[in-house]
Amino acid sequence: MRFQADLEKLFGLKDISYKYELSKAELFHEAIANDRGRVHRDGPSDEQKAFPTRLGVNGPLVYYTDPDCTGRRTKDTYAVNWPEVADEIWFKADLNRYEPAQYEGLLKRVIDHLNAKKATLYVKDVFMGSDPDFAVPYRFVGEYATHAMFVHNMFPKNLAGVKDVDARRWTMLNVPSFVCEPARDGSRSEAAVIIDTRNKICLVAGRADYCGVNKKTIFTVGNYLMPKEGRLSMHCSANVGKNNDAAILFGLSGTGKTTLSADASRRLIGDDETIWSDNGLCNLEDGCYAKLIDLDKNAEPVIADALSKAGTIIENVPPLPGKKMEECHPDELDLFDGSIAENTRFSYPLEANPNVMPNGQGPHPRTIVLLTADAFGVLPPISILEPKDVMYHFVSGFTARVAGTEVGVSEPQPTFSACFGGPFMAQKPNVYARLLAEKMEKHHARCILLNTGWSGGAYGTGKRMKLSVTRALLNAALNGELDGVETETQPILNLKMPKSCPGVDSAILNPRNTWSDKDAYDATATKLRDMFRDNFKKKGFADYGIEERI
Numbered sequence: 001m002r003f004q005a006d007l008e009k010l011f012g013l014k015d016i017s018y019k020y021e022l023s024k025a026e027l028f029h030e031a032i033a034n035d036r037g038r039v040h041r042d043g044p045s046d047e048q049k050a051f052p053t054r055l056g057v058n059g060p061l062v063y064y065t066d067p068d069c070t071g072r073r074t075k076d077t078y079a080v081n082w083p084e085v086a087d088e089i090w091f092k093a094d095l096n097r098y099e100p101a102q103y104e105g106l107l108k109r110v111i112d113h114l115n116a117k118k119a120t121l122y123v124k125d126v127f128m129g130s131d132p133d134f135a136v137p138y139r140f141v142g143e144y145a146t147h148a149m150f151v152h153n154m155f156p157k158n159l160a161g162v163k164d165v166d167a168r169r170w171t172m173l174n175v176p177s178f179v180c181e182p183a184r185d186g187s188r189s190e191a192a193v194i195i196d197t198r199n200k201i202c203l204v205a206g207r208a209d210y211c212g213v214n215k216k217t218i219f220t221v222g223n224y225l226m227p228k229e230g231r232l233s234m235h236c237s238a239n240v241g242k243n244n245d246a247a248i249l250f251g252l253s254g255t256g257k258t259t260l261s262a263d264a265s266r267r268l269i270g271d272d273e274t275i276w277s278d279n280g281l282c283n284l285e286d287g288c289y290a291k292l293i294d295l296d297k298n299a300e301p302v303i304a305d306a307l308s309k310a311g312t313i314i315e316n317v318p319p320l321p322g323k324k325m326e327e328c329h330p331d332e333l334d335l336f337d338g339s340i341a342e343n344t345r346f347s348y349p350l351e352a353n354p355n356v357m358p359n360g361q362g363p364h365p366r367t368i369v370l371l372t373a374d375a376f377g378v379l380p381p382i383s384i385l386e387p388k389d390v391m392y393h394f395v396s397g398f399t400a401r402v403a404g405t406e407v408g409v410s411e412p413q414p415t416f417s418a419c420f421g422g423p424f425m426a427q428k429p430n431v432y433a434r435l436l437a438e439k440m441e442k443h444h445a446r447c448i449l450l451n452t453g454w455s456g457g458a459y460g461t462g463k464r465m466k467l468s469v470t471r472a473l474l475n476a477a478l479n480g481e482l483d484g485v486e487t488e489t490q491p492i493l494n495l496k497m498p499k500s501c502p503g504v505d506s507a508i509l510n511p512r513n514t515w516s517d518k519d520a521y522d523a524t525a526t527k528l529r530d531m532f533r534d535n536f537k538k539k540g541f542a543d544y545g546i547e548e549r550i
C-alpha cells in the first residue's frame, strides 16, 4: 500500500501492523478494546475486551487521558530549530526550541521503539481546511484509536481538488507508549511535542494523550504556513447571522469562543481555528471541541443537543455516582465533577449541529470580537474599539483566569498571549497583526472587546458575568445596535464603554459602578494597566509599529 511505503520512507517504520482508514464505527470498537476507553479509567474491563461490540456506536466514546495530561503540555511543545526557520519562528514566546541533532536522535529512538514492539498503528488521512485551494493534507499516525477517531471527527475528509497532496502532506506520529529521557533526548520531561518544518512531521513522543494535542499541533503548523500565502490564520471562532453578517471571536482558552459561537440564531463556521483570506472566512476544522464542566443545558442548548448525538468523544468526565461506564448514556455522566480535570471535553463532528455553514465557509466578517475573561473584574463588560485599539489588544492578548479549583487561590492569574494564541502562533505577532490591519481596513468591520470574566469585584468578591448578559451585549453589537451609541471613557484603561445597550441594565456597563469599594476598583484597574504596559515593553511591540493605547 502507498501509505506504508510513505511511512517507511519518512520514518523507517517496518514490521508495523497498520489499521488504515478504519471507519468511525471500527475506530470506536478498537478504542474500547485497546485504549483507555469507556468503562474503566485504567483501561478496558475484561468484559469489554470480550464483547466490545455490545456498546454500539450510539453512545459517546468516553475516554480518559493519562491523569497528568488532561490538557496541552505547553512547556513540552517545541519546533525544531532548523537554521532555515531559526529567525522565522517566534521562539521568544511559548514555542520552545528543539535542537536538530537531539530531535533526530529522539525520532530515531521512537521509531526503534515502534519497530521493536511491532506496534499497531492507526492511520487517518484528513485535511486541515475545507477550501481545496489551501487545505493542508494531514495524516495522523498513532497508537490510540481514540486519537484517530478524534481526528476523524474534527477535520475535513475526502476533499476533492486539493493539489500536490503527497508533496504538501504533514504527518503526525503520536506515540504515548514511548518515554522520553530528558538527559538523553534533550526534552524537559518524559513527553515532547515537536514540529519539524523541514520534514513536515509533528512528533508526539510520550504521554501527551489529551485529544486536543492532535488538533492544536497541526493548527500551529497552519499558523506557520498560511501567512506565507497572505492568508490570516486566527485562533477564533466564527459564525454568520441571518443577513449573511459574519463575526469572528478571538480569545484564549476559556474566554468563550466555543460557547458564544454556538448560537441557535446564527450559523456556525467553526469554534476555534479560522482562516481569513481574500475569499472570506474558512474553518480549518470540521468539528467542535467544547468544554463540559458545569454545562448548563438551558444556557448552552446547541452544545447540549450535540451531546446526545452518535459518534462523539467525551474526555475525562466521570460517571454519576452509582453508574457504571458500561451502561453510560451522556445523561449518566457527571458534568459537574471536575475531580479528574477542570478541562473536561467533548468532541463532536459538525454534522451533529444542524445549523452550520456549508463547507465551513462564510463571507468577510462584519464584526470582530476580542474576548477576554478578566478575573480582576475591571474591564468593562463591553468596549467599543477603534482599529488601533484592536491592534493593541490583539498583540497584547490579555485574559486573567483563576487557577483552577485550588483551595486558597484568590489572586487572578494574568496571561498575555500574543494574537490570543501565543502557543500556536508560530510566526512573529507582527506577521498576523499586519494581515489583520490590512483586512480590517479593507472590509470595515466593527470591533468590540467583550469581557466574559468577572463583574462586581475581582474573583473572590465579584461574580462571573452571566452568560445571558454576555449574549445580550454580543447580540446588540452584532445587530449594529451599538454603532454610534453614546459612550464614556474608562480613564485608567482608556476604553470606550457604551452608556446603554438594549436588554442590558445600564448600571453594569461601567464596571466601577458594580464595585462597592471604588478605591479598590481604581487600584486594581491601575495594577492591570501597569501589567499591560510592562507586557508591551517586554515584547517590544513598539518595534512592530503597534501604537500603545493604555
Ligand SMILES: Nc1ncnc2c1ncn2[C@@H]1O[C@H](COP(=O)(O)OP(=O)(O)O)[C@@H](O)[C@H]1O
Pocket (backbone or CB within 6 Å): 251, 252, 253, 254, 255, 256, 257, 258, 259, 260, 271, 290, 291, 292, 293, 295, 452, 453, 464, 465, 466, 467, 468, 470
Ligand atoms: N459570560 C460568559 N461568557 C462565556 N462563557 C462563560 C460565561 N460564563 C461562564 N462561561 C463558561 O466559560 C467557559 C468558556 O469556555 P469556551 O467557550 O470553551 O472557551 P474557548 O472555546 O474560548 O476555550 C464555558 O464553560 C462557559 O460555560
Ligand SMILES: C=C(OP(=O)(O)O)C(=O)O
Pocket (backbone or CB within 6 Å): 071, 072, 212, 216, 252, 253, 254, 257, 258, 272, 289
Ligand atoms: C482545544 C483547545 O482550545 P480552547 O480551549 O481554546 O477551546 C485547547 O486549548 O486545548
Ligand SMILES: [Mn+2]
Pocket (backbone or CB within 6 Å): 257, 258, 259, 271, 272, 289, 290, 291
Ligand atoms: Mn473552544
